[in-house]
Amino acid sequence: MKPPDLYFELPEELIAEKPPLHRTESRLLVVDRKKKNFIETKFDRIIEFLDENTLLVFNNTKVFKARMYGKTENGKEIEILLVERIDDRKWKTMVKNSRKFKIGTIVNFSGFEAKILEKIEEFRLLEFKETLTFEQINQIGQIPLPPYVIYRRKKLGLPLYTKEDEERYQSIFAMKNGSVAAPTASFHFSEKLIEELRSKGVSFAFVTLHVGPGTFKPIEGEIENYQIHREWIEIDNENIELIKKSKISGKRIVAVGTTTVRTLETLSMIYGEITNFKPYAGYTDLFIKEDFKFKVVDSLITNFHLPYSTLLLLVYAFAGKELIKQAYSYAIENKFRFYSYGDAMFII
CATH class of the missing domain: 2.40.10.240 (QueA-like)
Incomplete structure (x- = not known):
């Protein structure tokens, strides 16, 4: 696969320069890998696709004013x-x-x-x-908003930074300082939605990956020769045991965000079988691309990513390049909002 496969043309007006009024008001595109079809809905209705047989895994990193x-x-x-x-x-x-x-x-x-x-x-x-x-x-310091948000606000004549960004360029789970970019898939979850999911029997686990600036860096040259950035990950015993128990019992492991995917699949690369997983703290430079064998993650909630990015390549690997290309075309045609403050995709 060469970088041209990672390109798509995005109208500038689809770059979300601010979050929706409420977290769960973002739109959701459900991508069904088996049926090869799409369902368009609102994010707060994701509850219809989750049940007591689901473990949602979040990244609890916190963006600091870097x-x-x-x-x-x-x-x-x-x-x-x-x-x-x-x-x-x-x-x-x-x-x-x-x-x-x-x-x-x-x-x-x-x-x-x-x-x-x-x-x-x-x-x-x-x-x-x-x-x-x-x-x-x-x-x-100042919240390190992504360059495309700043670019868009400049073009629209909007304030480059607002008090709202301090709350909304974080997830409600943000606990551990260390990231210079946010795990944006978790932006769409509110306290109310979490309580509704908990009432339905959905379980939750947490990992930490401190997101670095490399997340915005485009792939240049041949993918096979590209050196991905390294990032710090942590996962404690309580959450390791919850993930192990859930996977072994047949629960569906839903990763909220590509950072969570990289963390969970890094553990698989280190320890092999899920039964061998242990608490871990260290760096990961796992580069997920075509033909990667996912051993932990069953479904993925993610935003719409930049062209030429390692994040888009990961989504290709998870759902198939052609299906994701079709999904992105659908999203553009139907005016979904893209990138950090944009809408979400749920790959089932």
């Missing part, structure tokens, strides 16, 4: 994205217009001083003078 603005000693303005904490004081970062800032540059971010130590591929290693906690970062 975008920070500062000034160098000579007064130059600088914008960075905190990508990954290395230790108490060091962070791997992305620096906008990085060529303008030499190694050794001292930067002040709202009273917090840092030094650019070295270049690591497209990243810069920053060392802060003192430990910078997530609580402090969330006081001085």
